[in-house]
Amino acid sequence: MSLSLIIKREFNAKVRNKSFIVMTFLSPLLFVGMALLVGYLASVNGDEVVKIALHDQSGVLAKDFKNDKKTHYTDLSSLPLNVAKEKAAESYEGLIYVPAVTDTKELVHKVEYISNDSPSMEFIGGIEDVINDKLTKNNLAQAGIDYKKIDAAKTNADIKLSKFSGEESLRWLNEIKIGIGFAFGYLIMMFIIIYGNMVMRSVIEEKTNRIIEIIISSVKPFQLMMGKIIGTSMAGLLQFLIWAILGGVLLFVAANVFGLQVGASGAVTAEAMQANTGKMAEMQSYLGEIYQLPWATMLISFLLFFIGGFFLYSSIYASIGAAVDSETDSQQFLLPIILPLMLGVYVGFFTVINDPHGTVATIFSMIPLTSPIVMMMRLPFGVPLWEIALSMTILFLTFFGVVWFAAKIYRIGILMYGKKPTYKELFKWLKY
Template identity: 40%
Template sequence: MKSKIGIIIGREFNERVHKKSFIITTLLTPVLMLGMMFAPVLISLYSKGEQKQIAVVDESKIIAPALQSSDEVVFETTPLPIEIARKEYSGYFAVLHIGSDIMENNNDVQIYTNGSTSIALEQNIATQIEMVLQNEKLKKHNIENLPEILADIKSDVNMQSYKNSAGEEEEAESSSSVVATVLAYILSFMLYMFLLIYGVMVMQSVIEEKNNRVLEVMVSSVRPFDMMMGKILGVACVAVLQIVIWIVLIGGTAYFVLPMILPDEIMQALTMMREGGAQAAMQGGAEIGMLQAVMMLSNAGYIATILASLLVFVVGGFLLYAAMYAAVGSSVDSPQDAQQLQTPITIPIIVSLFVMLSVINDPTSELAFWFSMIPLTSPIVMMARIPYEIPTWEIAVSAVILYASFLIVVWGAAKIYRVGILMHGKKPNIKELWRWMKY
């Protein structure tokens, strides 16, 4: 009897990819993801906001002349006493009151806002006042050439971080820990969703087939093992297709659409950075963190490693969990009955999620290493580590362990499945499943 896995994979695959729900989630998810990633950036880039006018009542006469207006905020000094000013300038964003003894009592500053307040603005004002006070206090010490000295000591630090690849001739690659962290979150959550959603999908589909007795018709022409593997592989193809579509959609958008909507300054800075490194770009006046993030995301080798590992671990993790879910599905009559048997499968998924949170703080810890090797937790934990550019051998070993344990688990699951699909009417416990496995 030649294997009919192919026919079954085809059916499982076609049934799912033609569903409206599949088409909708596949197309909408990247839109949502892109929206969530870029909306805040774009909003902050384009929304200059209105200028905020602030009336300043300065009883000390020291601070007000030194306050610097900017695009966002304009200071306007008023001679009115504070009580009257508060009424008079009710159309302004706020009224700032600086007490006469501000030099002695640094806390004698109040701001009365007429609408919502803004933490960024308050901090801006506080910082400016601090600077003025520090300068005034320095002046009291009668230092010669003070303005020159102050100009001279002013320093601004922008640290650039690079991946240290010793022994390689290429230039060190710039890396961004913010990007790595964001990617780690996204990737490991993606794994979590795929394992859980697609795993449960396999289980429910087995239960459904068992309930409407399709299994009994099929089992007269197909080996139970082929039936189970056909279903698991069919659903795996659906998952892979979905991920590939997402990659294409997100990658395509990032490559073709972003350059059009990003402001020109950033694009210019990027070009400079590509040609002359970070130093050149900084001279162009762009913010280094943002540039490094974009550079890292446009590093082809880095992205390729991540995408390849994503496919390897989604497929491997899915196969491992789907085999267990299929075994549980085959042994019960309804999803309600499956609850209890499902718990041991769900626990490692939840555990990996907690471990992942700590892995993101320290991707090279012992905990991170071992949980990314243990097969049940490795898919999620490994995906949280890969964005931090861990050694390739670790990824390879973890993948080999994962696929090897899949072979062992599928062997046991097939035995449970073979017995389970013909059992109706009783709810087995784990002990019984164990017995079926040895049957």
């Protein structure tokens, strides 16, 4: 049995699986459905009004809490405090209690929010802003300073961003780039975990059913391991390609459907376009910047980093599958595999957005266990080709080295039964 036959066998076994077929065509619809559901739930939550009761014994702050779309305040100051608390507990989210004081400066530490539920920091921050603003005005008035003049003297700076070439730069462009890079990096991580586990489960299943004993009588363990890795990676790439095509079709259909809905009323559309000319121009600028991203480099790099990262991690998954007798036994070995992937996501997200070409981001984009994720996050910001080539070279060289070690574990562990291996025993197998 040659390597090509093993690859074909593994590929056919994956793509003809019913769950693979169902999830391949159902997943894009599920993602779209989830996005619509999240949007709907967000709109439902956005329409909810939070009712808050006020009990201001000092008579200083009650008028400063203004109703808005999200919050409605009701003044219960005319009621006794205990009655106001009971009513607030029954009909309101909480009660803002402002005690009577001799000096308004004391209110800095004496205002109290009473509720059975823990409020959000944003909500508490809003209350504190109202108190700070009111007390600041009182302090200025007591000092004989006209707050209106101070307020009129305030300015809001709006820095214009531009490139040395003279082209205008956009304010939120970095966030968009990190979002695109994060999506690519996260996809690689998820594919490695999902399909790496497929490789491991396939090895465990064949080992448990003793089919492996028949297979290795006509093929070398190394060829069997590589066949599983390559066949599964091809199935993963096929699934990703189908998802990309279906996703593009769904986006095209959605754009046309929404376009027809918007254009149903010509007068409203024209009016809206005139009112939002500035926003449309800004949106076009963002789309233009996104279009100018190095998409060819990003897509080719995604393919190569996916293959290299998957091969690297799948060889480890395959050796773990060969070393254990069940999926339960494999749990002790999976954490060291997942940790570098998670580290790559967090390091990439928290360092690339601040300094995509900094020392930390550059180093982790070269370390083979994290480079598929971190480098993909850096690519939208523009990375020299020599760095990409160096990172890929290190990744594939590491893969060949790991495969050599993994093959030793695979060769011995594939016929080991009835005993849970330890890290110490795995190191011993490397010496055989």
